Amino acid sequence: MSKTLVFGHKNPDTDTITSAIVYAYLKQQLGVDAEAVRLGELNNETKYALEKFNFEAPRLIANVKDEAAHVILVDHNEFQQSADGIEDVQITEVIDHHRIANFTTADPLYFRAEPVGCTATILNKLFKENNVEIPANIAGLMLSAIISDTLLFKSPTCTEQDVKAGEELAAIANVDTAQYGLAMLKAGADLSDKSLEDLLSLDAKGFEFGEYKATVAQVNAVDIEDVLGRQEELENLLNKNIADNGLDLFFFVVTDILNNDSTAVAAGQVAEEAAKAFGATIVNGRISLPGVVSRKKQIVPVLTENLK
């Protein structure tokens, strides 16, 4: 039980999976018995990145309490996004780039959050601060995470630090960022093998906005009609999810990765208020969100502010 597990959030994305692998590697170099694990199925984008740089998927775990006494969280801190059993283990570190909420510990810990676009950008600093060299394939994973979280540096979450880290890591990994990045994003936006149920859970995160319990899910698409074309089926699924999970809002965002816009479908008792929060109304069941691509920077703060 002396092993330390390193993992990102449920419904894992590329930053969460690769940051677990990368930070476990760094901790191992520093003498910690660390293992990267995951809390859910890989998406197609992450599979593409792992294959490109020759990594296996981390082991899937269920309740963390059955696995280890000590854990490190990457790319998240809110307990409802974390492993089941998280309240029963000791969190020794958190490396994250999200808002902080619903997080509590009994003891002091190492908590490093920075307002940058990607966890990998912080990990890049930690390698330097600990004087550990980044191997080429690890750099490739970190670059993949930055490309994914910043939509190839186009998201408003992208900072100068992310751009700089991306350049450094591309040089180490010896990768053409523009070419590889577009191929990776397209692999992730290939939704042809996904059911609508899959799409709703692929990158869904739970939030509490004031007293309202909400899920905000996001998928990337090359053609948003691949997802939104089946609107009635989609709305039925959203309403079922709301009933099953006692939600006040399910906010489902489809992001057009070529045009950098989003369209949302919302259900639940505060769906209209959610649309209004963006100065929008629900038209034919859809909420148009021009220029919106970032859940973290453009969606969650707006809902937090307006639904309290």
Add this chain to the structure above:
Amino acid sequence: MSKTLVFGHKNPDTDTITSAIVYAYLKQQLGVDAEAVRLGELNNETKYALEKFNFEAPRLIANVKDEAAHVILVDHNEFQQSADGIEDVQITEVIDHHRIANFTTADPLYFRAEPVGCTATILNKLFKENNVEIPANIAGLMLSAIISDTLLFKSPTCTEQDVKAGEELAAIANVDTAQYGLAMLKAGADLSDKSLEDLLSLDAKGFEFGEYKATVAQVNAVDIEDVLGRQEELENLLNKNIADNGLDLFFFVVTDILNNDSTAVAAGQVAEEAAKAFGATIVNGRISLPGVVSRKKQIVPVLTENLK
């Protein structure tokens, strides 16, 4: 309103006051319009340190919402220990070395917590990471904070990093740490000008242990009978404080800085459970806590674990 205020917790101690001054200085060097402020009266130890290194006390503020839109917290994160109005301003950074609890933001921020003995030890790293030189008088303040929080490196909260930072800072400040440190701690343990009311609030922090609302206060003394000799008066004051503030527990710890032991007086409906949490009983109104000097490391985790 573009100014950023930097402050530590209510009932300020030496680390909280000096870290506000020191981090405001660092942010100013980095081009931020930062001002150190304080949330309460200075204790005698802090006054001694400020005088030694020629600093004025930071300005006292009441409700932070009337003062600035952006704030940086040092040496704390729990909102009940922070400024009134903290929910209404944007927290852009936190530099801390405590557990994380009752803290939430709508947006990502820079949050740097490390499990070290003193905020100044983290600030020492931040000067290096930002390539800013530490002036001698600033180093003196940082050294004072480390001496205070670690009781001259004797507290179990003290880490190798604190010892090393202390050595570096003593060299820059050109101070004999052992001599200056004992003088500073004794200045803080001089309670002759304090009423019992003063002593209860001097270094009192609010906590939530499960559903119980508690205050844990601590004072350093050379002779604990200076404080505990007036036991009946003390117990009346504790009970009044509990009634006035709707507390379930007031845990008042008097720490003998020469022998590195503590004695507590507890009141409230869970006072007996609090004693039991330390494997102790209340004898003549007192709870003996041999070897206990750290609220953070030896008291709060024990109460958190046992009163939930």
